[in-house]
Amino acid sequence: MAEWQRTHTCEQLREEHVGQTITLNGWVLTVRDNGHQIFIDLRDRYGLTQVVFNKADNAELFTQAKELKSEWVVSVTGLVRKRLEGAARADISTGEIEVEAKTLRVLNQCPPLPFEISEFGSELANEDLRLQYRYLDLRRRSLQKVLILRHRLCKVIRDYMDAHNFLEVETPLLGKSTPEGARDYLVPSRVFNGEFFALPQSPQLYKQLLMISGYDRYFQIARCLRDEDLRADRQPEFTQLDVEMSFVEREDVTGIMERLAVDIFDKCLGVKLSVPFPRLSYAEAMSKYGCDKPDLRFGLEIADITDIAGASEAQFFKDAVAAGGVIRAINAKGAAAAQDAKKAPLFSNTALKPGGELAKVTETYRAKGLAWLKVEGGKFTGSIEKFFSDELKAKLTERLGAVDGDLLLIVAGPESVVCDALGALRLHLAARLKLYRNWWEEKAEHDESEKKKADAAKKKKENYAPVPFQPRAEHFNFAWVLDFPMFGWDDEEKKWAAMHHPFTAPMDEDLPHFWQNESLGKVRAKAYDMVLNGYEVGGGSIRIHRQDVQSRVFEILGMNPEEAKARFGFLLDALQSGAPPHGGIALGLDRWAMIIAGTTNIRDVIAFPKNQRARDLMTGAPAQVDDRQLKELGVKLS
């Protein structure tokens, strides 16, 4: 070991080390110089240790220490000693001791940085600048914690999958382009000019082939790539936990995966989830929550009132019913009476008028209008009140469980429009009525309050160790959504498209519809989504294991047999080579890391992310390349 090398990390020293001569390596976090003593907080991945330079003891060393600046890398050899009475810190694990420096070695200097490395959101530099100097931003303790948690998440997953007999098998990055859905990244080939590999959008076909090969239980934490227009929470490359099992039905897959979720939440967050997760059908999710990934942390369920409102005198309700539409409502419990911080009504009538806060939400989804009723003193008020007879009012009261202070919000129109509009309105209401808390928001408040306590204690020369925040099971509402439609009609392309993917099996009881062209819209698929707090956190299906069924799907999707053979011939052959029943799922690992880390920025959970325009601001990729390289690949720019 070299003289400068550490004997301990910056997190290891305790009272028991007092009197020992040790060496620490790390970064200078802060320097405080009171003229007689210089205190530095030395930081590494593991923690912080205070180092003291005493002018009286060693003037030369003191002068040397005067040079130190933030982010310099140093080696300090010194004596561990107990801090003076009152100087101990309860908020760091090494707070009982400090190191009296005897030797200082500067391992690397650091000129002033392009931005200060701060932990506080409000003080963060512009994100583009931080992405350009990602290696500096990654020094933030909060980002380090996220990446450490992501490592832990993957380790917990692998331990669990291994313990359940799953084999991790690596599948190729260089595959074949099978244009379908999202766009493939293409890779020209030097050996075969004019031909291209494609980077995988998922290992879907490979994992199915592994089942056909008899591997029984497969998983992979797999990198996938899509050359798509980005959204705030997308990256061109992403990671998924990819799983496939043989000789299974739906409940085998969902069961294994929900018990994995229990393990993850327990080991990564200390949260005890209960299983089984609630299951609801796609039809139920759409009618009750207006979407297929319902946020179940709150009620605000949607109720169908087509029969009641359709029987009212309101012409727009009658028209909607006549056009084959539906009328549905949300009872925003207490929203009529709710007040904001200034004691003004939370939702004034203005919010309910066209273009107002609530009406705007439904208008975004092409709903023609937002009707409403308030319940006050046992009576309905509102412009549509007059269209309802007492009998209909009574029915409405019963159907919606309406009581004083409630606000009933009603949308009429085609079912898909009503679902979208009320689904969005439901989320909006829940946020405004504060019906749920994201755990990281609660944590931020908690941490703020603990910091105040610590500050107050400090003023009184007392020592306060902040209590860490502990998320609870109520922060995480998982569910399974089942029985998705198999096909959706693509109005633009005038053809059927697969709702999940073309390898998903139809439900046995819907096979009669499947083999006819007339009722394809009625076919449900053996697909399932894992949903958490309004996000899809996993999606899978039982796959087709019969060649005739797979060929029929390709036919329904508009492929002729030659096309199907050219693109998926190897799969069709494999299905005729002894393919077992099988099914699987994929979980979006980046999303899981975000939830567990408590961040809403996907770039926080990826060490070297692209920005929202899919560019790596640090290396400058993508970039122009040498003509020689292109020539070898047999391509040129167009």
Added chain:
Amino acid sequence: MAEWQRTHTCEQLREEHVGQTITLNGWVLTVRDNGHQIFIDLRDRYGLTQVVFNKADNAELFTQAKELKSEWVVSVTGLVRKRLEGAARADISTGEIEVEAKTLRVLNQCPPLPFEISEFGSELANEDLRLQYRYLDLRRRSLQKVLILRHRLCKVIRDYMDAHNFLEVETPLLGKSTPEGARDYLVPSRVFNGEFFALPQSPQLYKQLLMISGYDRYFQIARCLRDEDLRADRQPEFTQLDVEMSFVEREDVTGIMERLAVDIFDKCLGVKLSVPFPRLSYAEAMSKYGCDKPDLRFGLEIADITDIAGASEAQFFKDAVAAGGVIRAINAKGAAAAQDAKKAPLFSNTALKPGGELAKVTETYRAKGLAWLKVEGGKFTGSIEKFFSDELKAKLTERLGAVDGDLLLIVAGPESVVCDALGALRLHLAARLKLYRNWWEEKAEHDESEKKKADAAKKKKENYAPVPFQPRAEHFNFAWVLDFPMFGWDDEEKKWAAMHHPFTAPMDEDLPHFWQNESLGKVRAKAYDMVLNGYEVGGGSIRIHRQDVQSRVFEILGMNPEEAKARFGFLLDALQSGAPPHGGIALGLDRWAMIIAGTTNIRDVIAFPKNQRARDLMTGAPAQVDDRQLKELGVKLS
């Protein structure tokens, strides 16, 4: 659970299950029909179980079973019963029982396959055909065992790294092209027409940046890609265990990695390795073994005899010395007296003549001639014997430890030629003299002999459980090779090239040479290779952590400051932002899997490999793509 779903795998049933009604799912391996009974061996990933259909008990079921063919997928419900006396099989774990079928469900049929799935090398179909139907070839038990072992290898590595505080961090696949060494795979970008990403040849710079960010200990089982001409043991995409550590020197890295090797060999193969592994310098490896990845399972060390042979009367030795060359020798112990199976000399004089077996080996490496001496009855014989005085003969005898039966093989010339020639000759001699055994060769012999014992027992109606082969530590000779030259002169390009990579630190004691242009050939690098049985199984270095040193390397490699900035500006900036001393290593995971699985074919350890021309014969990738796709990417074929 569906009626057809298994209650047990094909490996689980034992005597304790006798009397239970169970369901198995699997593939029909074999069908034997004696007219009264049909026996099938049912196979899954876990094992084999014998299923019996009795005509007398259930004629309809018997008729149904008559249809079964190899590789059909079935579900069998039946009664577990003990096999008849003498019918038990000791070679499979379910050999005590069989299942009396009560219900048979065919889950999928399988027409005759393009080739038979055989376990025996001699019966294997042509490799291209097997790669085309990879999903069938993957059903071979031996390939399944390899992929299961590869999974175990990765799990052991991850457990070890996690226990030692290493964080697995995913680094990008879409990066920047920094042409250097091997060719990058390029990826055109739809969003930024005319610009390209590059797929990583290794995560080298990212892992260094993680150290600069303070992550302290990083690892990743990372996919890497090189668009290179393939060799038999190369694939365009490969996997490496990538490791980086901060505040370390060489022995920290080598120590962590050799203890990982101990763990891997213990848990994957049951072999107890000893550490530390021997360490030898590059100079020592080259002079003693003629190469930088010596096979240490045998001696046959090379000795320098320039002083002795150069003093002889042989003009060709004198000429070599005058030209600045060296004269070195191998004493092939006992090789002069060695005989082949037919009792003929193993190496006749013909083998030693130009173009003969041994001379040809050295000629391949541009050695001008192979001189030799045999030791018989205490005397040297051979054509060059006459050039040596008695005194020189005595010196030679002492230097080479020559005794009766030895064959001394001598090459003179430039040092690099002599090293290459004698290094190759050493390996050739060791193979011919059978100085080592590959463990899988020993296993093959062992298994063959066990099979004979089992067959013999069977004839005597006895039952013999073959003893599994256990590899031993002596099969695996690890070593570290250290102190590599930092630069090598590229005679074609007329410039210096980095021997390891341009981020490797020079040795401290060689810094004076490093800063001068005159003596760059004398600079040694802080690089180290892990070597096993003549293969490089890992390579790493302590990295440069100072910007001035890194800039100097780029300068030596012929980059002007603008070029260096354009290509590696982010690294140079990062080195000036508080970079700690750091170093790391990468292990070729495919090679490790090959060694542990005991195969010499890299395609055996990859689930879906490319063939030797870098094509995926199963999917046909690479392939032509739609014009529309190319247009979107802004490229066209040239």
